[in-house]
Amino acid sequence: MIRDLSYIDVLYLIAAMRWTLALTAIAFLGGGLVGIVVALLRTANWAPLRWLGAIYVHGVQGTPLLAWLFVFFFGLSIVGITVSPWLAAAAAYSIYAGAFLGEIWRGCLQAIARTQWEAGASLGLSTAQQLRYVIVPQAVRIAIPPTVGFLVQLIKNTSLAAVIGFVELTREGQLTTATTFRPFTVYLIVAALYFALCFPLTRWSRRLEGRLHVAR
Amino acid sequence: MTYSFQFRDVFAAWEFLLDGLTLTLLLSAVGMVAGLTIGAAGAAIRVYGGPWPRRIVSGYVEAIRNTPLIVQLFLVFFGLPGLGIKFDAETAAMLTLSVNLGAYTTEILRAGLEAIPKSQLEAGRSLGLSGWQVFRHVVFFPALKVIYPALASQLVLLMLATSVVSQISAQDLFHAASIIQSRTFRDFEVYAVVAVAYLALALIFRAFFAVLHHLLFARR
Known part of the structure; x- marks a missing residue:
């Protein structure tokens, strides 16, 4: 049944943002775990591990x-797991985000000069201790702006989960379009809501980056 | 696990895959040329333009870069007909991809232009180079060299992003997969084959950009 677009639809769209955010959070957590492993593989001393990461x-x-x-x-x-869109999305986004976060964090680890590792070693720290006390604290600082930048990509890309029936902002937009038949207005609102989520993060990332360059 | 994998049905429908591949390549090519053109204009305005043109361009860049491609596609393909502007799926896809990539390349090219210090331009002029020579030798190639890796990965990302146009039923490679899926019910096999096809394309694109890099910068 076609009815008119009303405030309640806009409220539903705003409410659907929580699933976009929830999916982003899951993807970021899962992708972060994968990303740490990838970054360590990519910077490993043993070449086959580096190849695996690559x-x-x-x-x-x-x-x-x-x-x-x-x-x-x-x-x-196929392997006998009943798949909900949640599970499929969580798995796919963790794999996807893991690759990108891993690459970002690898770059940050490698940006820390070799001499810092050596300085740690000469103080008698083990490799794990060098990472924990010398490398990571410095790497985290330079990792924050690009990580926030990737978070924006992630929020935008959660929109693709709509195609497997995961109800988030974009899917809610499709459903609202189907009942009200006002695609232009609905998708404009959807776009504006994504913008409201992403733009502050983009600005924040840029500001952090600027601050970093000043510190150098 | 009792499932037996069956790829034969997928490859039996190779004509669909080939047609889809053609559109994917066409969309990538058109998107790249148009996106780079928009990006070059946008970057030039951002760096050398007056305050108002600059603001308009940065509004465009922020609007595109902070909203998802699929929503942009829906807005153009489903939304604009309501205002009396109608496109077929392929045209809508080309248009959206170009405008989308244009915003990203504007940012990348701008960073390249800003990486050239003004003193370099003055140095070029003081050596007696013409304006065109300064642009070519001092601005264009050095700037391109700085941003080349970022630009190349953005273009590969565009090629992969063309898969989203399947959602407005443009008949690209990914759409071919969904046709084969609905005919053969070999869901997993179809998408695995298509994923490998995209991977191969991405590797080919990367190889192409590596060769191009060598041709452009080997003797500079």
């Missing part, structure tokens, strides 16, 4: 996120 990163960065979503949505049922 294959993972290039494999994921060379395939569309949409393909991962579909492969998980249809693929997991």
